[in-house]
Amino acid sequence: GAVVSQHPSWVICKSGTSVKIECRSLDFQATTMFWYRQFPKQSLMLMATSNEGSKATYEQGVEKDKFLINHASLTLSTLTVTSAHPEDSSFYICSASTRVRTDTQYFGPGTRLTVL
Amino acid sequence: QKEVEQNSGPLSVPEGAIASLNCTYSDRVSQSFFWYRQYSGKSPELIMSIYSNGDKEDGRFTAQLNKASQYVSLLIRDSQPSDSATYLCAVIILTGGGNKLTFGTGTQLKVEL
Numbered sequence: 452g453a454v455v456s457q458h459p460s461w462v463i464c465k466s467g468t469s470v471k472i473e474c475r476s477l478d479f480q481a482t483t484m485f486w487y488r489q490f491p492k493q494s495l496m497l498m499a500t501s502n503e504g505s506k507a508t509y510e511q512g513v514e515k516d517k518f519l520i521n522h523a524s525l526t527l528s529t530l531t532v533t534s535a536h537p538e539d540s541s542f543y544i545c546s547a548s549t550r551v552r553t554d555t556q557y558f559g560p561g562t563r564l565t566v567l
Numbered sequence: 568q569k570e571v572e573q574n575s576g577p578l579s580v581p582e583g584a585i586a587s588l589n590c591t592y593s594d595r596v597s598q599s600f601f602w603y604r605q606y607s608g609k610s611p612e613l614i615m616s617i618y619s620n621g622d623k624e625d626g627r628f629t630a631q632l633n634k635a636s637q638y639v640s641l642l643i644r645d646s647q648p649s650d651s652a653t654y655l656c657a658v659i660i661l662t663g664g665g666n667k668l669t670f671g672t673g674t675q676l677k678v679e680l
Binding site for chain 1: 601603608609611612655659667668672673
């Protein structure tokens with residue numbers, strides 16, 4: 452149980468384009484979803500937290516107009532990187548928690564974004 | 568001071584030995600602690616959670632928590648080459664924006680044949 456999927460698993464795009472990443476909880480309802488970014492040799496950094504049906508809460512230093520997050524249902528959240536630039540190239544990972552176990556996060560497999 | 572600190576390693580142990588991974592945290596009121604395993608190029612996988620002082624065992628893994636010392640550790644018995652990975656310590660820390668799962672930078676473990 453507690454399986455989280457992400458799509459796509461990797462994406463290569465040109466600078467200036469937008470990329471959408473989907474995060475789905477497959478066998479549970481995710482009341483809260485989280486988006487992380489991980490650069491090589493570094494730990495996970497939380498970008499934003501989203502609750503179903505409400506606006507995402509962004510961490511300090513994360514541009515909400517650049518990283519658009521939509522949590523439209525209890526099983527789906529999307530992250531759109533708008534006008535991507537090479538410095539946005541990173542490993543993006545989502546996670547989800549349930550109403551019952553709010554402190555435990557289950558991670559998706561990640562999406563590797565490369566911006567040329 | 569970092570909120571969650573780990574030695575980056577690499578920690579090298581021979582196959583069959585006990586690997587000991589350590590983590591300290593800064594927030595005295597933290598109550599939830601987690602160990603994740605991350606293979607290169609993959610996302611973190613939850614190994615164990617611990618909430619109370621003392622030891623918690625799950626198979627070859629034992630988590631140890633000492634809230635007075637703000638210290639949490641992970642022991643891996645009978646280490647296998649497949650255990651070679653980066654181990655991330657994570658702590659729920661209360662921030663102005665609510666509870667946040669905060670990760671250490673991870674300890675790289677190498678289990679040698």
